[in-house]
Amino acid sequence: MPGEKPRDFKGTMRKMLAFMGQFKVHLVVIFAFAVGSTVFNIVGPKVLSEATTALFEGLVAKVSGTGGIDYELVARILLTTLGLYALSAACSWVQGWVMAYVSQQTCYRLRGAIARKIDQMPFSYFDKNSTGDVLSRVTNDVDTLGQSLNQGVTQLITSVTTIVGVLVMMLSINGAMTLVALLVVPVSIVLVMVVVKRSQRHFFAQQALLGQINGQVEETFSGHAVVKAFRREDEVVRAYRATNERLYEAGWKSQFLSGLMQPVMNFVGNLGYVAVAIFGALLAARGTITVGDIQAFIQYVKNFTQPITQLAQVSNVLQQMAAAAERIFQFLDEPEQDAERATARTDDVACDVEFDHVSFGYRAGEPVINDFSARVEEGQTVAIVGPTGAGKTTMVKLLMRFYEVDGGAIRIGGVDVRDFARADVRGMFAMVLQDTWLFSGTIAENIAYGKLDATREEIEAAARGACAHHFITTLPGGYDFVINEDASNVSQGQRQLLTIARALLANRRMLILDEATSSVDTRTEERIQQAMDNLMAGRTSFVIAHRLSTIRSADLILVMDHGDIVEQGTHAELLALGGFYAELYNSQFVDCIDEVD
Known part of the structure; x- marks a missing residue:
């Protein structure tokens, strides 16, 4: 300058x-x-x-x-x-x-x-x-x-x-x-x-x-x-x-x-x-x-x-x-987040979620979410699918109050999330994001980030549930192996497993999984999926996935395109409908055939 x-x-x-x-x-x-x-x-x-x-x-x-x-x-x-x-x-x-x-x-x-x-x-x-x-x-x-x-x-x-x-x-x-x-x-x-x-x-x-x-x-x-x-x-x-x-x-x-x-x-x-x-x-x-x-x-x-x-x-x-x-x-002197109004507590709130005509844009005049409305019952597993840029991850960020909605409202248990303290809202969720993030420290410390007072037995149990225990034991020092500053001394897939173990250990009432299995091989994915199924039982879960084969058992699938819900239903219902979801699902196999040819 x-x-x-x-x-x-x-x-x-x-x-x-x-x-x-x-x-x-x-x-x-x-x-x-x-x-x-x-x-x-x-x-x-x-x-x-x-x-x-x-x-x-x-x-x-x-x-x-x-x-x-x-x-x-x-x-x-x-x-x-x-x-x-x-x-x-x-x-x-x-x-x-x-x-x-x-x-x-x-x-x-x-x-x-x-x-x-x-x-x-x-x-x-x-x-x-x-x-x-x-x-x-x-x-x-x-x-x-x-x-x-x-x-x-x-x-x-x-x-x-x-x-x-x-x-x-x-x-x-x-x-x-x-x-x-x-x-x-x-x-x-x-x-x-x-x-x-x-x-x-x-x-x-x-x-x-x-x-x-x-x-x-x-x-x-x-x-x-x-x-x-x-x-x-x-x-x-x-x-x-x-x-x-x-x-x-x-x-x-x-x-x-x-x-x-x-x-x-x-x-x-x-x-x-x-x-x-x-x-x-x-x-x-x-x-x-x-x-x-x-x-x-x-x-x-x-x-x-x-x-x-x-x-x-x-x-x-x-x-x-x-x-x-x-x-x-x-x-x-930069503007801070909007002041907390915190008129409600999350302790006894039910975990059903309602998106009521939500609109949002990262920049003024450039909406990413136009008019999003959906209802998720407590204990349901909801998959959010759609092409890249459809607004899937944005919805999760709004749910976690990383950003505030421009219009409409998001309610948990019938209460607007803006009536809760941000820390309380985030305390309801365990999350595994598409971009894995580990801190400089031991593997045990990174897993325990989900529960700081966890015992070594609890940490190991979470690692086993995330299929991470085997590879951890092969590292020098095992759970005391020190991850460096940018986590480059473990593979991307191993990082993903550790973040899943962290979420398992947190044991929150609601889950957010944003491409949680995107960096692991097919065999490990199947094992993690089973662990996730056990974890999600009885919990309200939001799963974002591009590989649609991973969310076939979801209770509800929300299909997004250009910031709007274009279809919703179960996997079978959406395939039978023969619409946008069916086209997305079938395109996976068409792409594979084209690549082989």
């Missing part, structure tokens, strides 16, 4: 300050100790100048024979200076420790807020946004914010305090020399404004492109086998390189402009340093100021230009923090 400024810098910073309002006491401590550290550090050169003056005057007196150096006075001054610098270091340590706590706590709580937000986000958000971009907000953006916060806030306080304090000290020494030193300020301010204006958009683009490239990497590695199978390595590398080059452009421009400030400001500062040294020498020659004052003033000039340089760097850090914070708060 092209470089651009944060959409609302001030608004983002207000949200950031509001979020950090929980650390008010800590921020006050940080401010107090940061100011204290800076003040003690500023007073040091003025006190030290007295030692320089005492040494110079004592040396002159010794040379002229009128006196000598007062070493006791010099020692007292040096000890006082040492004490001031020690106090400055102690204050700096305290504010650094508290600031580290605040920044890390902010990151910790932002990650927690994002994690909670993810749980409240509608499924439609993840249909439109890449997983990698969401992960980038949790990792890269939060880390960037934390680092920038730790560096920026303290630096901002100390730099502003230093500028004010040094200015006061310089004025107390000599007003004319102070005016000479201030000549560098307008030049510094102009340079800061130019750099900030140019670097701001590059920092935002860098964060956005980082999220985009993370999405590409996550997608590519998740589909690595597909990329290899279709020989699309060059295209993947080309797309990655294009994004990486744009990230490189934004990155080097932002870092170059940020780093350019230091040498430019040093040059401007050195000019002021030279001017003050010459002018101070003239004043000392006239006896207007002491040698110690010149030494202290030269130190203050250096201390005065340094915080201006630091403020320029802080401005870049704050821009980077704002870019990261904006992406985080954009995510946290």
Whole structure:
């Protein structure tokens, strides 16, 4: 994406300050100790100048024979200076420790807020946004914010305090020399404004492109086998390189402009340093100021230009923090799922289901389900069949309240599912989806995901019922075999068996089987079908299948096409009807004959 400024810098910073309002006491401590550290550090050169003056005057007196150096006075001054610098270091340590706590706590709580937000986000958000971009907000953006916060806030306080304090000290020494030193300020301010204006958009683009490239990497590695199978390595590398080059452009421009400030400001500062040294020498020659004052003033000039340089760097850090914070708060401000109204409980509700003129579309104006009506009695096994894209899986997602219907209603036990809490609705179902999903962990842990307090005996019984026990025992470690992150160390069919075992162990009142046997061989399918028949006995079950031979014993078959029910009945009734279902059923065998021919 092209470089651009944060959409609302001030608004983002207000949200950031509001979020950090929980650390008010800590921020006050940080401010107090940061100011204290800076003040003690500023007073040091003025006190030290007295030692320089005492040494110079004592040396002159010794040379002229009128006196000598007062070493006791010099020692007292040096000890006082040492004490001031020690106090400055102690204050700096305290504010650094508290600031580290605040920044890390902010990151910790932002990650927690994002994690909670993810749980409240509608499924439609993840249909439109890449997983990698969401992960980038949790990792890269939060880390960037934390680092920038730790560096920026303290630096901002100390730099502003230093500028004010040094200015006061310089004025107390000599007003004319102070005016000479201030000549560098307008030049510094102009340079800061130019750099900030140019670097701001590059920092935002860098964060956005980082999220985009993370999405590409996550997608590519998740589909690595597909990329290899279709020989699309060059295209993947080309797309990655294009994004990486744009990230490189934004990155080097932002870092170059940020780093350019230091040498430019040093040059401007050195000019002021030279001017003050010459002018101070003239004043000392006239006896207007002491040698110690010149030494202290030269130190203050250096201390005065340094915080201006630091403020320029802080401005870049704050821009980077704002870019990261904006992406985080954009995510946290995304609309959540509709509020729960939860006026009913699922505990004693009957498991009959009614679809009453249901309509739904993933996008406005593009309906997937037009006018779906059907009634399923408690304990029935209902098969939903139809060509790809007919809306079968969508109906299941609506039943589970992964999405909300646009029109009509779905009722369980005569109660609209929207009157139940989403967690309660989902707690009624055990499900096996077409897309199997296993977590990184042992096989036993994955099966026990259906019942977290299950014993090893219950886990093994569920595995036997799903015909998975035999292959599990052949793996190293058996039920303690660790499945890797993407479950690539077990086959697709074995994954399917494990998800079926998970559903068996959950032992819920209602079942959803979306192509549950699509990835197993025919022999295993027959055994699983028998296990499923036993499991579905007395339970309301929804079975989605393309292989119509697997649902011949269903109590009711709903035939869908283009989001509507075109036929319904038993297998025998629909075949006798000779309509759409019969055509689908017979096409299985025709396709096989055509393939053999």
